[in-house]
Amino acid sequence: MNFTIQNVLIATGENYTCTDVQIVEGKITAIAPNLDVVGTVINGSNKLLLPGLINAHTHSSEMWQRGVMSALPLELWLAELYDFAPLDTEQVYLSALGTAAETLFSGGTSVVDHLVLIPGQELATIACAVRAYQEIGIRAFIAPLIQDESLTAGIPTGETTANHEPFFRTTAATLEIIEAAVQQFHRPEEGVSILVAPTGIQLCTDALFEGCIELSDLYNICRHSHLLETKAQAKLAQEKYGCSAVTHLKQLGYLSDRTSLAHCVWLEDADIAILAETQATVVHNPLSNLRLGSGIAPILKYCQAGVNVTFGCDGASSNDSQDLLEAIKIGSILHNVTDFDYRHWITPQKAIEMASLGGAKGLNMAEQLGSISLGKQADLVLYDLTNLSLLPRTDPIGLLVLGRPTNVVDSAWVNGKQIIANGQVTTINVDELRQELFNRSHWTTKRQSQTVAEIEAHYRSVMGL
Numbered sequence: 245m246n247f248t249i250q251n252v253l254i255a256t257g258e259n260y261t262c263t264d265v266q267i268v269e270g271k272i273t274a275i276a277p278n279l280d281v282v283g284t285v286i287n288g289s290n291k292l293l294l295p296g297l298i299n300a301h302t303h304s305s306e307m308w309q310r311g312v313m314s315a316l317p318l319e320l321w322l323a324e325l326y327d328f329a330p331l332d333t334e335q336v337y338l339s340a341l342g343t344a345a346e347t348l349f350s351g352g353t354s355v356v357d358h359l360v361l362i363p364g365q366e367l368a369t370i371a372c373a374v375r376a377y378q379e380i381g382i383r384a385f386i387a388p389l390i391q392d393e394s395l396t397a398g399i400p401t402g403e404t405t406a407n408h409e410p411f412f413r414t415t416a417a418t419l420e421i422i423e424a425a426v427q428q429f430h431r432p433e434e435g436v437s438i439l440v441a442p443t444g445i446q447l448c449t450d451a452l453f454e455g456c457i458e459l460s461d462l463y464n465i466c467r468h469s470h471l472l473e474t475k476a477q478a479k480l481a482q483e484k485y486g487c488s489a490v491t492h493l494k495q496l497g498y499l500s501d502r503t504s505l506a507h508c509v510w511l512e513d514a515d516i517a518i519l520a521e522t523q524a525t526v527v528h529n530p531l532s533n534l535r536l537g538s539g540i541a542p543i544l545k546y547c548q549a550g551v552n553v554t555f556g557c558d559g560a561s562s563n564d565s566q567d568l569l570e571a572i573k574i575g576s577i578l579h580n581v582t583d584f585d586y587r588h589w590i591t592p593q594k595a596i597e598m599a600s601l602g603g604a605k606g607l608n609m610a611e612q613l614g615s616i617s618l619g620k621q622a623d624l625v626l627y628d629l630t631n632l633s634l635l636p637r638t639d640p641i642g643l644l645v646l647g648r649p650t651n652v653v654d655s656a657w658v659n660g661k662q663i664i665a666n667g668q669v670t671t672i673n674v675d676e677l678r679q680e681l682f683n684r685s686h687w688t689t690k691r692q693s694q695t696v697a698e699i700e701a702h703y704r705s706v707m708g709l
């Protein structure tokens with residue numbers, strides 16, 4: 245579809261200019277005032293055009309438990325999450341749609357879904373997420389979440405000798421599932437990519453990481469993982485490897501310019517140097533880190549070391565929303581308290597660049613996505629600057645990032661296809677989605693997790709509580 249956006253505000257560094265933007269066959273073909281009209285005319289007056297942002301780490305099916313999770317640190321929180329994960333594939337489909345819709349309504353046009361797989365229905369789970377993302381039209385990077393150790397292996401043993409149940413599926417069988425997923429669903433030109441995504445060093449063997457590296461090289465696909473989200477994981481890495489998790493992943497060969505790593509809260513300076521050297525991307529999930537008490541990732545240190553950083557919402561059970569602009573706001577100003585030198589603080593313009601081009605870099609798509617540039621794919625978002633939350637008129641990006649923008653997305657396109665128009669999703673019926681989410685859930689009160697009861701004493705003792 246071809247179209248011309250007229251008289252729209254775009255950012256040029258710290259300033260703005262009013263211009264026309266022409267899109268032909270999904271690509272940006274001209275940016276200049278008073279262009280000849282090609283295709284449909286879109287009125288850009290009093291609107292701001294930005295590249296689509298990237299929700300670079302989430303777990304869509306966590307939507308079913310948002311709002312109800314206990315105040316627990318990650319290791320215990322996960323136990324509760326899995327005790328009450330009531331998933332069927334239809335729920336996976338609906339929560340993927342919900343995650344996509346909330347991402348779109350907060351400026352995102354791409355989502356990285358570190359997708360929790362239903363045991364025994366792994367490929368069916370992925371198929372449902374693919375169907376949802378293709379129907380709504382968001383650009384999807386599906387990273388099937390895999391592990392090959394059982395939950396208790398993720399907690400440091402301390403002085404005890406721990407015996408963990410073996411994981412229910414072999415490492416080889418898990419890798420076969422991922423290879424099948426790549427063959428069946430990896431279609432970047434159709435907006436769906438598959439990533440290899442071991443959950444993290446806390447629940448994965450070296451063999452699983454090595455198998456993922458092989459698949460990544462064989463099929464030219466990106467790599468994703470959680471990394472050092474909690475203090476317990478940093479402690480576990482020392483027990484497991486006798487060195488930091490980052491050093492170990494570097495030795496395995498997992499870190500690269502197409503590797504994105506969620507959280508990165510507990511890194512030392514030497515680890516940061518390794519991320520800079522290997523050109524891996526850090527995905528900052530500030531709301532989740534606050535909600536689970538994981539800590540504050542040293543984002544300003546990453547930026548100063550030249551590490552590429554972008555933002556994610558993380559799953560909605562540790563957030564408890566999928567508002568990307570909210571994650572960007574908190575993820576920017578949170579660091580004003582960690583670094584007294586205000587010259588290092590993240591400006592709104594920088595935050596938007598991190599959330600767009602930074603996200604694209606981490607997905608090995610910086611040539612195709614992440615900025616309003618000639619030849620790039622038209623993943624674009626048009627914001628209504630007459631919306632009450634963006635008034636009075638000041639600095640549009642400043643207010644978009646630092647304010648509390650509400651219903652400000654007027655239009656969004658992915659690869660030139662319009663999926664939001666006049667503030668409404670055009671591809672799916674959002675009212676029906678609301679009805680389904682309502683019908684398939686119920687008001688919930690405090691729950692008792694059996695697994696938390698079993699492992700809490702050990703966790704407290706090993707963490708010195």
Ligand SMILES: [Zn+2]
Nearest residue numbers: 470506558559
């Ligand atoms: Zn996560």
